[in-house]
Amino acid sequence: MSLKKDRFHLSKQQKQYHEHCCVPMCSASSTYNGVLSFHAFPSDLEIRKRWLVNIRREKFVPTPHTKVCSLHFLKEQTISPKTESGKRRLQRGAVPVLFQWNNYTKPPPRVSVWERVQPVNTAEPTADDQAMECAHTPPGDDHDYPKAPEAAFLDMALDRIKELEETNEALVKQLMELKICNTFALERFIQSEASIRLYTRFPNYRQFMLFWEMIEPAVHKMVRASRAKAAERRNEEVTSVRPAHMRQALQPIEELFLFLMYLSAGYTELDLANRFNISTSTVSRIICSWTNFLYTLLGSASIWMEAEDVKAYLPDDFKEFSDTQIIADCTELKCQTPSSPVIQSEMYSTYKSHCTMKALIGIAPHGPITFISSLYEGSISDKEVFRKSGLSDLLTEDVAIMVDKGFLINDLVKCKVYCPPFLKRSSQMSAPSVLKTQKIASLRVQVERVIRRIKENTIFETVVPLSIVGSINEMFAVACLLSNYQNKDLVKRWAK
Structure with missing residues (x-):
């Protein structure tokens, strides 16, 4: 700013501090005194708002040290000091x-609204009226702000709107990503095969979604456990229709994810409740409902394979045992020791030295599970489990079953039994018996690999x-049935 020298005579101020004017394009400071004052x-x-405008x-946020020099105030707005050493002050307002x-x-005084609004004149204006109107028309608006051209201002506004829209979209996307990262849900692990394998036993997200697409049409027919119990108490018919007042805590696919986490990763109900931000009672109902649903849905499809179907997929390694229809073996699950001594004696397994539950698993030669028995007490023998399971009723005379040495079932079946030979009274096994034992053992081991997959849950x-003993049969069967959808081929060269 250039000041007129005939108006102000400035001299150097001898002070340790200096004040400066905060008004744009004003370079006045307290370096020079005698005329200027700072307020x-x-x-x-x-009033502060009017100053800023x-x-x-x-x-701009002023501080206690922010000043405006007296150049910007009218003379009548300042109050002169009573003494020479006093400071000039401003009038209130x-x-x-x-x-x-x-x-x-x-600035000129603002024209009143009555003067700014032209009266409506229906008569045609004369030449004198037009001249008078041009003479009284102000050159600009009623303020002294510099006015930008309308077209340029509109382009700037459109560019700013577009920029804000892009920023808003980016922030919304970022917010959704942060929400997904902070929420324990299936979408969070789409790109992580290791996480999908840990939580669901499915090898990847794609295979999980293929299984979901298969069962999704029947999900709406699911009967919730709580609804079934309530209908039983009222002696009413159970329906799968959810009442309008009942709110669903999770989506069905998230409920399936929760159930698979409970089954595969072994998380407790409290842990799952904290992860999914729901109550433990809701977690318990979801697990019970999905156990019954998958047991009914997957169990409704027959997994038993006829002899012709088994031969169509028979691996080359089974050419010497080409009539083998099923490979069977027993497995045991350790369970909590019951308090009753009688039940303890029935559940105790001498093989595991623990209370267990025993089941019979059968697979086709190329790997899929084709037979699942119920769970029995651990003290029962493998032969008795085989007899109670009902597998012998499915075997015909033209097929064969492959078992371990512990299955003395020749008198229970009509078909051929491939079993490693016993040593009997000989001190050493013959060469043909050794070769036969090796061949059967190398093929029979596939059922143990399938059992290992099931126990990866x-x-x-x-x-x-003991708290889940009431549903352990259904849960074990569901784990076995899911194994046919979750895993790849046992041996790559057997894949057809």
């Missing part, structure tokens, strides 16, 4: 109005609590 912003919020400082952009002149690796 802080008023404490009154309304007049000095045109966008997004004084507002800066003199600036470089209005040439340090007082953590709930069966640990000691099964």
Whole structure:
């Protein structure tokens, strides 16, 4: 700012500090004294707001040390000091109005609304009226702000709107990503095959979704466990229709994810409730409902394979045992020791030295599970489990079954039994018997690999609590049936 020298005579101020004017395009400071005075912003919020509007400082926050020099105030707004050493003060309500952009002149008073609004004149204006109107028309608006062209202003506004829309879309996308990362849900692990394998036993997200697409049409027919119990108490017919007042805590696919986590990873109900932000009672109902649903749905499809179908997929390694229809073996699940001594004696297994539950698993030669028995007490023998399972009723005379040495079932079946030979009374096994034992053992081991896959579900690796004994049969069957959908071929060269 260039000041007129005939108006102000400035001299150097001898002070340790200096004050500066905060008005744009004003370089006045307290380095020179004698004429200028500097005034802080008023404490009154309304007057302070008028100061900020007049000095045109966008997004400016004044501090107690922010000053405006006396160049921007009218003379009648200042109060002269009573003594020479006193400071000049401003009158109450004084507002800066003199600036470089209005040439340090007082702005004209605002025209009243009655003067700005032209009266409606129906008569045609005369030449004198038009001349008088042009003479009284102000050259600009009723304020002294510089006005940008309308087209340029509109382009700037459109560009700003577009920029804000893009920023908003980016923030919404970022918010959704953060929400997914902070929420324990299936979508969070789409790209992580290791996580999908840990939580669901499915090898990847794609295979999990293929299984979901297969069962999804029947999900709406699911009968919830709580609804079934309520209908039983009222002696009413159970329906799969959810009442309108009942709110679903999770989506069906998330419920399936929760159930598979309970089965595969072995998380407790409290842990799952914390992960999915629901109550433990809701977790318990979801697990019970999905156990019954999958047991009914997957169990409704026959997994038993006829002899012709087995031969169509028979691996080349079974050419010497081409009539083998099923490979069977027993497995045991450790369970919590019951308090009753009688039940303890029935559940105790001398082989595992623990209370167990025993089941019979049968697979086709190329790997899929084709037979699942119920769970029995651990003290029962393998032969008795085979007899109670009903597998002998499915075997015909033209097929064969492959078992371990512990299955003395020749008198229980009509078909051929491939079993490693016993040593009997000989001190050493003959060469043909050794070769036969090796061949059968190398093929029969496939059923143990399938059992190992089933026991990869953590709930069966640990000691099964007595609290879930009522549903352990259905849960074990569901784990076996899911194994046919979750795993790849046992041996790559057998895949057809």
